Amino acid sequence: MPTIEQARAWYTDSDPVHDFEHVLRVYRMAERLAEAEGADVEIVRAAALLHDAQGSASGSESRAEHHFASADFAAQILSAEGWDSARIAAVGHCIRAHRYRGTEKPQTLEAKIIFDADKLDVLGAIGAARVIGYATQAGTPWYVPPSEQFIETGKEIEGEAHSAYHEHLFKLRKVRDRMFTETARAIAAERLQYLDGFFERLIAEWNGKK
């Protein structure tokens, strides 16, 4: 089993939205979900540590394929550690199936847990920090009142900025419905409520009302 210190060396990126701290948060959450759901904790831990190990930086060319590259990298690492091929394949499936828009969907409990743990990191106070940090990096605003069209369809009108609040409305609020495990869905519901409250408050303060 790779150690956390070994894993740290695979993540050299300083991008705070997908840095090693994100990996550690997914690792701790995946461990918690694995214990609650009765999954194979070792497979979950290895997959969490390796899930973004290759090419995951926001906006990088390799990001769209980072789940394949990371799964291949995981196979090399775990094979060198003497893991058997069935367990390496199980970790590989977890990593390939963790993407929100990926074509390989989670089939095993362990893969469902990695997917859920990764998605929980876009909700709650962490989710607020990440969506604000991402907008700051991308040079997009934190809050612009969305158009009616955007609210109805998720598509901006001509010239409308995609603010952090737009991302919240269009993507973050839907993440919970995509989760697989009951444990994660309960955590997501509570985190989403917090994130909704964060934006509600941000907007009230923005307008000098709070």
Add this chain to the structure above:
Amino acid sequence: MPTIEQARAWYTDSDPVHDFEHVLRVYRMAERLAEAEGADVEIVRAAALLHDAQGSASGSESRAEHHFASADFAAQILSAEGWDSARIAAVGHCIRAHRYRGTEKPQTLEAKIIFDADKLDVLGAIGAARVIGYATQAGTPWYVPPSEQFIETGKEIEGEAHSAYHEHLFKLRKVRDRMFTETARAIAAERLQYLDGFFERLIAEWNGKK
């Protein structure tokens, strides 16, 4: 009186921590405080729109002197609008006295209101967004557990990162005690409570506990 649309042209910077949206939030808050405290609303409005008009970008060389440059710029603008010299001087004092570490302290109710409105923008959900956005821009982490020395003295030990949470502990939590008006202190108390809760929650989530 300069209009908001005129003022927008003075702020060409895309720095989201000190951009025109910050100016508009200060403007709306300063208006609210002026009404509650019985201040001269026109002086407060002009000072709010002009307070960061010159050289306020985070990390820019001119930032340390931006309150003087902005006060000079305000005098030109208001003089061209036909304001009398006493009212121009009143606006100039508001702008020069708005800095947290400035040497000119607010003497008038209007200057106290501009100071307070500007500082309220570092608290609450806005404050959370700004401190996270600032750390993201500066490439410093959002959260690192502070050393005992930092907690006691506000000075980092050798090699300790100054995370957004450090900034919260060392600076943001003290802002309320620096405020002048009762109205602002009440708003600050409520916003600080929210910001404390934000970081408490961020840390619990960081550790997979929430």
